[in-house]
Structure formats: C-alpha cells, structure tokens
Amino acid sequence: MLQHILSGLGGLLNGSQYLFSMNGLPNLVMLVVAGVLFWLAIKHDVEPLLLLPIGFGCLLVNLPLSEVMMKDGVLRIFYDAGVTTEIYPLLIFVGIGAMTDFRPLFKNPSIFLLGAAGQFGIFITLALALWLGFTQLESVCIGIIGACDGPTTIFFTSQYAPHLLGAVSVAAYSYMSLVPVIQPPIIRAMLTKKERGIRMTTIKGSVSQITLILFPIIVLVITGLIAPKGLPLMGMVCLGNFMRESKVVERLTHASENEIANVVTLLLGLCIGATMEGHIFLKTTTLLILALGFLAIVFDTVFGLLLGKFYCLVSGGKINPIIGAAGLSAYPMCARVAQTVGQKYDKKNFLLMPAMCANTGGQIGSVIAASIVLGVMQGLGMVP
Amino acid sequence: MQSMDNVSFAVTMAITGAGGTFLVMWATSIIVRFLMKIFPAEEQQ
Numbered sequence: 001m002l003q004h005i006l007s008g009l010g011g012l013l014n015g016s017q018y019l020f021s022m023n024g025l026p027n028l029v030m031l032v033v034a035g036v037l038f039w040l041a042i043k044h045d046v047e048p049l050l051l052l053p054i055g056f057g058c059l060l061v062n063l064p065l066s067e068v069m070m071k072d073g074v075l076r077i078f079y080d081a082g083v084t085t086e087i088y089p090l091l092i093f094v095g096i097g098a099m100t101d102f103r104p105l106f107k108n109p110s111i112f113l114l115g116a117a118g119q120f121g122i123f124i125t126l127a128l129a130l131w132l133g134f135t136q137l138e139s140v141c142i143g144i145i146g147a148c149d150g151p152t153t154i155f156f157t158s159q160y161a162p163h164l165l166g167a168v169s170v171a172a173y174s175y176m177s178l179v180p181v182i183q184p185p186i187i188r189a190m191l192t193k194k195e196r197g198i199r200m201t202t203i204k205g206s207v208s209q210i211t212l213i214l215f216p217i218i219v220l221v222i223t224g225l226i227a228p229k230g231l232p233l234m235g236m237v238c239l240g241n242f243m244r245e246s247k248v249v250e251r252l253t254h255a256s257e258n259e260i261a262n263v264v265t266l267l268l269g270l271c272i273g274a275t276m277e278g279h280i281f282l283k284t285t286t287l288l289i290l291a292l293g294f295l296a297i298v299f300d301t302v303f304g305l306l307l308g309k310f311y312c313l314v315s316g317g318k319i320n321p322i323i324g325a326a327g328l329s330a331y332p333m334c335a336r337v338a339q340t341v342g343q344k345y346d347k348k349n350f351l352l353m354p355a356m357c358a359n360t361g362g363q364i365g366s367v368i369a370a371s372i373v374l375g376v377m378q379g380l381g382m383v384p
Numbered sequence: 385m386q387s388m389d390n391v392s393f394a395v396t397m398a399i400t401g402a403g404g405t406f407l408v409m410w411a412t413s414i415i416v417r418f419l420m421k422i423f424p425a426e427e428q429q
Contacts, residue, residue, distance in 0.1 A: 106420060109413040116402075116409040123402050127394040136393050143397075206425040211416075214423075218415055222408060365409055372404040376397060380388065 015064035026278025027062040033276070034058040040174075047177040050150065050269050054170065057273020068274065075274040078267050083158045083165070088268040089151035090236045093367075095261030096151070097240025098253045100331070100363060102215055104356040106207045110311075111323065111354060115361025117307035118327030119369040121146035121299030125292050132288055136382065137161055140373060142289055145172045146296030147366040148179075148329040154268065155233060156370065160383070166275035167286040171293030176330045179297065183325050183337050186301045191321055195312060196345045198320040200354050212245040219364065223371050229378045230371020237367050301325050304358075319354075326355040329366035335359040 018024045037055030041048035057075060060068045068075040082088035105112055126143030134142060141161040144153050145168060153172040157165045175182070187196070216238035223234045243253045275281070308324020322342050326334040338355035377383045388396070 106416055109416040109420075112413040112416070113406070113409055116406045119405055120402050123394075123398040126397055130390040130394055136388075136390070140397070207420070208423040208425045210423045211419045214419055215416065218419075219412055222411060222415075226404065226408060361409070364412075365405065368408050368412075369401065369405040372408065373397070373401050376400045376404070379400075380393075380396065 018064040024064055026282045027064060028278075029282060030058055030062040030276055030278040034062065034273070047173050049265050050173050050272075053266050053269025054173075054273040054276075057270040058276040059273070060270075061274045061277045069277065075270060079271045079274060082264070082267055083154070083271045084162075086155055086158055086232070088264050088271070089155040089158075090232055091260055091264045092151045092268070093233060093236035094240040094256045095258075095264075096363075097216070097237040097242075098244045098256040100237075100241055100244075100360065102212065102241065102360055102364075103207050104353060105360045105364075106211060106215075107205055108354065108357050111319075111357040112361040112365075114304055114307055114311075114324050114327035114358040115363070115365030116327070116369075117324065118300050118304040118329070118358075118362045119147060119365050120303035121296045121301075122369060122373070124299045125296040128295065129288075129292055132292070134285075134288075135161075138164060140377065141168055142292050143296065144168075144370060144373070145175070145289075145293040146300050147370055148172075148176055148297065148300060148362070149366040149370070150176065152233060152366060152370045154272070162275075163280070164285070164289065166272060166281050167289040168293070169272040170276070171290050175293050175297045176333070179328065179330045179333050180337050180340075182294070182297050183301050183334070184341050186298060187305065187322055187325055187341050190302065190305045191309070193345065195309070195321050196342065197349065198312065198317060199346065199349045200318070200320050200323075200351060209245065209247075213242065216241040216245070219368075223368055227371040227375025229374035229383070230367075233367050233374075234371050237364070297328070300328050304328065304362075320349070320351055323351060323355045323358045326358040327362045327365070328359070329362045331359050331363050332356065334362065 019028055034055045037051045037058065040046040041051040041055065060066060060075060067073050070076060122143045125146050126139045129139035129142040137160040141157040141164055144156045147153065150172050153168055157168045220234055220238040224231050240256050243249045304324035304327035305321055308321030311319040312321045320342060322338045326338045328334045335352060335355035339352040342349045342351040
C-alpha cells in the first residue's frame with residue numbers, strides 16, 4: 001500500500017526532476033526565452049499579436065515531458081492542419097490583401113521600384129547562408145527573412161526546411177519589429193546631410209475605382225504567367241485586395257481582416273512556438289539564423305537607399321533618398337521611420353506620403369520576389 | 385533534380401531572382417501608369 005502511494009507521488013515529481021536535470025536544461029532555457037517573448041510583447045508592445053502566442057507555444061512545448069507536440073497532441077493537430085498544409089500563412093495573406101490600400105502607389109508609380117530594391121537582401125543573405133554551410137533549400141528559407149514578411153517566411157520554411165521554422169519565424173517577426181532601431185543608423189551612414197534634408201512635395205490626386213479593381217488582377221496574371229509556383233501566395237493577397245476594392249463583399253472583406261486573420265494568427269503563433277523545443281531550438285544554427293536574419297534587413301535597407309540615391313541623382317535632387325529605406329515590406333513601420341528620420345533634419349519635411357508609396361511597393365514586392373524565387377527553384381529542379 | 389554547386393546557385397538566384405523581381409515590378413509600374421491614363425479619376429474627368 002505504501003509502495004503504491006509512493007509510486008503515485010513519484011509520478012507527480014517526474015516533471016520537476018526532469019526540468020532540473022542536465023537533460024532538462026535546454027527546456028529550462030527555453031522557458032526563460034518564453035518569458036522574454038512575453039516581456040517584449042506585453043511590456044514593450046513588440047508584435048504582441050505574434051510574440052505572445054509564440055511565447056505560449058514555446059512554454060507549452062518546453063514544460064517537462066509535454067506531449068502537446070506528440071502524435072494526437074493539441075499543438076500537433078493544429079500544426080498538421082495548418083502549417084504542414086501551408087494554409088495558415090495563405091489565409092493571413094487574404095487578410096493582408098484586404099487591409100492594404102494601394103492608392104499611394106498609383107500616385108507615383110516610379111517609386112514602386114524601390115519595393116524591388118528592398119528585396120535584394122534576400123539574395124545576399126542566401127549567399128551568406130550557403131557560405132556558412134546551410135543547404136541550398138535552407139539558405140533560400142533563411143534568405144526569405146529579407147522579404148520582411150512573416151507569412152511568406154513561414155510558407156517557405158514549413159515546406160522546404162520545417163526543422164528551421166522556429167528560428168526563422170522568430171528572426172523574421174523580431175527583426176520586422178526592430179526596423180525602427182535597425183534602419184536609422186544605416187540611413188545616417190549612407191546619406192549626406194544635404195540628401196537627408198531634401199524636401200519632397202505632397203503628391204495629390206485620386207485613383208479611379210476601376211484602376212484599383214483591375215490592379216490585383218493584373219499583378220496576379222503577370223506574376224502567375226512568370227512564376228506559377230507563386231500563385232498561392234500572390235493569389236491570396238490579390239483575392240483580399242480584390243474583395244476590398246470591389247466594395248460588394250464587405251462582410252467577406254471584414255471577416256478576412258478580422259475574424260479569419262485573428263484566429264489564424266493565434267493558431268500560427270502557437271504552432272511556431274511549438275517548434276521551439278529546447279533540444280531542437282538551442283543549436284548553433286539558431287544563432288546563425290538570427291544573425292543572418294539581421295543582416296537580411298540591413299542589406300534590404302542598404303539596397304533600397306542605393307536606389308533612392310540613384311533616383312535622387314536622376315531627378316536632379318527632387319527625390320529624398322531616405323524613402324528608399326521604406327521599400328521593405330514592414331508596413332507601415334518603414335514609412336514612419338522615413339518620416340521620423342527626415343524630420344530630424346528638417347521639421348518641415350513631410351516624407352510620409354512618398355515613403356508610403358515605397359512601403360506599399362515593398363509589400364507587393366516581397367510577394368512578387370517570393371513567387372519569382374519559387375519559380376526559379378522549380379526551373380532549377382529543386383522543387384517539383 | 386539538378387545539382388548545382390553553391391556558387392552557381394547563389395549567382396543564379398541573385399540574377400534571376402533579383403532581376404526577375406525588378407522586371408515584374410517595372411512592368412507593373414508601366415501598367416499602373418497605363419491604367420491611370422485610361423481610367424482617370426472622376427475629378428480629372
């Protein structure tokens with residue numbers, strides 16, 4: 001009888017014994033990491049919609065002897081339903097398309113190309129990852145952090161390097177929210193005071209509804225013809241935007257922006273956190289990925305500013321090259337950074353509208369870049 | 385599946401990926417200008 005009671009009590013202590021043993025040390029560290037993610041989300045408002053559920057998934061999977069990610073575990077069910085099938089990031093893309101207003105883009109289409117330059121960091125980071133010893137598919141997934149677009153990163157990594165999903169996702173979302181910290185020093189280093197102080201006039205004018213309706217269809221057709229492998233990504237963004245601009249399916253648009261996006265964000269965050277089990281996550285590769293993710297954003301900014309400087313030269317000094325830094329997909333953060341940095345040198349300089357053009361270009365540019373990468377990979381025979 | 389050395393892969397991705405992105409966005413910007421001309425906003429009409 002006493003033996004049975006002691007055995008039962010022993011069962012209650014297994015978890016704590018494991019956590020404070022050498023085997024449980026990685027899990028203990030990840031429980032602290034979960035706490036850091038909560039602190040960033042709650043105290044500092046750093047991407048709380050994602051970091052909070054990611055932190056919670058990390059907590060659940062690192063509690064000792066947790067079965068949440070084992071066969072028939074709750075997080076495994078969510079993971080298999082939406083991450084393995086890639087449905088979660090695609091549903092989020094519908095919401096992103098529904099939330100995006102492309103009007104700023106139409107007022108100055110030439111600034112659109114800054115959104116292309118803002119993706120060049122993908123390819124530099126890809127090369128660096130190869131040099132550091134990652135495989136070609138892993139390097140593509142790491143390079144895609146440079147798209148500065150969480151769902152795109154998850155779409156690629158869940159398909160081509162699922163063992164890196166935790167590290168790549170945390171890198172992508174963390175650095176996106178750190179853009180206001182990463183970009184200003186680069187802008188100061190690359191631009192002269194004169195360049196930073198260039199005033200830009202506010203672009204006026206409106207856009208016809210038919211243009212707004214046709215735009216997502218045309219972008220989808222062009223990208224689909226060139227890179228059909230990217231149709232899921234581009235298709236979902238364009239669906240969301242098409243619904244928004246048609247103005248005849250307000251309920252669907254509203255649901256895409258709100259209920260669907262919110263539910264999927266919650267489940268996706270939990271699933272990403274669930275891949276952060278200590279023994280899998282705490283490796284040298286994770287640190288390398290975090291470093292490469294940082295470099296991806298840096299290179300995006302550098303190339304955006306270089307194209308901005310070129311525009312400044314060609315326009316005879318009418319375009320402030322700071323808006324080149326807004327060509328990333330982190331919307332509308334990059335545009336706000338451009339506005340803030342510009343006003344530091346000239347309080348009467350309002351760069352927000354032209355920066356929003358570039359930022360919107362970056363949003364669509366990231367999806368186009370990802371689609372093109374998929375198409376090239378298919379052409380090289382790397383993917384079916 | 386083609387096997388490529390890493391240098392060739394990186395260069396190929398940079399040229400086709402970056403170049404392709406630039407070309408598609410340039411083509412899109414041309415189409416946007418075209419649409420703005422064909423379908424001007426109501427105030428402009």
